[in-house]
Amino acid sequence: MKIINVNEIIEAVEKMCIEANYDLGNDVMLSFQRALKSETSPSGREVLERLIENASIAHEERVPMCQDTGMTIIFVEVGQDLHIEGGMLTDALNEGVRRGYKKGYLRKSVVNDPFERVNTEDNTPAIIHYDFVSGDELHITVAPKGAGSENMGALKMCKPSDGLEGVMQFVVDTVERAGGNPCPPIIVGVGVGGIMEKASYLAKKALLREVGVHNKEERLAKIEEKLLERINKLGIGPQGYGGTNTALAVNLEVYPTHIAMLPVAVNINCHAARHKEIILKGREY
Amino acid sequence: MTEVVRIETPLTHEKAAQLKSGDNVLLSGVIYTGRDAAHKKMVEALARGEELPFNVKDQIIFFVGPTPPKPGQVIGSAGPTTSYRMDAYSPTLIERGLTGMIGKGLRSAEVVDAMKRYGAVYFGAIGGLGALLAKRIVAAEVIAYPELGPEAVRRLEVKDFPIMVIIDQEGNNLYEIGKAKYRTI
Secondary structure, three states: OEEEEHHHHHHHHHHHHHHHHHOOOHHHHHHHHHHHHHOOOHHHHHHHHHHHHHHHHHHHHOOOOOOOOOEEEEEEEEEOOEEEEOOOHHHHHHHHHHHHHHHOOOOOOOEOOOOOOOEOOOOOOOEEEEEEEOOOOEEEEEEEEOHHHHOOOEEEEEOHHHHHHHHHHHHHHHHHHHOOOOOOOEEEEEEEEEOHHHHHHHHHHHOOOOOOOOOOOHHHHHHHHHHHHHHHOOOOOHHHOOOOOOEEEEEEEEEEEOOOOEEEEEEEEOOOOOOEEEEEOOEEO | OOOEEEEEOOOOHHHHHHOOOOOEEEEEEEEEEOOHHHHHHHHHHHHOOOOOOOOOOOOEEEOOOOOOOOOOOOOOOOOOOEHHHHOOOHHHHHHOOOOEEEEEOOOOHHHHHHHHHHOOEEEEOOOOOHHHHHOOEEEEEEEEOHHHHHHOEEEEEEEEEEEEEEEOOOOOEHHHHHHHHHOOO
């Protein structure tokens, strides 16, 4: 049994909100470089060069790479032998967001209600997904998500008879419909199975995987490769100006489902694929 | 890449008519910002018979909601937001003389029709280029709806602001042309 104070959690979240928005991951930077080598469209190459330059400016000058610093999505794995003292975990995570978005000069993009639409001024509430795991650690991932790409997501309750081809076609159609809207080159998260919200959750969670890392199961990794190939034949290209790099990666996650169901969710991430994680270990109780 | 065309605002109909889909443009001069909430307010103001916060004739609106500036910065990160959310409002502003819009992503047939009828150009700025684009903005001032925070209407002065002509006055669309050229499926 270990114990952790909420203040440590608040500070960690504050820092991750800022760093996620200032520092693009190495995996994405490397995938820009790879795309630059393979891209056949001159405008596409110019877009990629500017994106690399933009990420460098953000990192060096400590400013957000994109003005849409997102709604803050937080994935938390709580070790069941960990005790949290000093307050509620959910409150601590939101306080970290509140402080990070203020201190980091990040844009406050959350409105209080879908109909009233009054800005909450501190980017809270965050969207928090909890999972309980064995052990005594707290694993927190902060993933700010912009609206341009989030708005292009889609869900379809396919029929089992639609099969793998039906699922793949829905993914490709969703990317095609999105065109240049979600700021390609994109990362495509795909969740298949479970029920409606489980598929959506898996599609989002798939986006946390590093670009270039395939699903551990070979049959699923092959589907990811096939989907990426089909998507990059669409011609949309960087920013939709035409080209051969529409997506940098397709990440697929699956889950058991019902005999009568085949849910498919597609969650698109723009090229500013932001996520930072930390494992807090707590102290002896 | 096509050669760079330098444009100074205001964007008169004569200048706008010269621009062709796919042109790489460096824009300098005064432009205005506006996104979802500001567009809604502007169009509602017109419906009530009120004036707009600025005269849109021969002007360009940049769809953006910047991050708060850090001390010493003119403006925070400032890249384009997705344009289709302004589709419901853009034709009304184009009819009043607006000649340019800067955003990213697809536009509706109604917007393209209005652009062709009244003579307006749709430019794309690179989405997610907020840190770089902010450096090409040399002055920024909130001129309307300050209560909207990042969505307030700002008057910006830009210098060599990099944009691309997506849809020209004839309705030629780079998204369609570019995609068709590289499509192999």
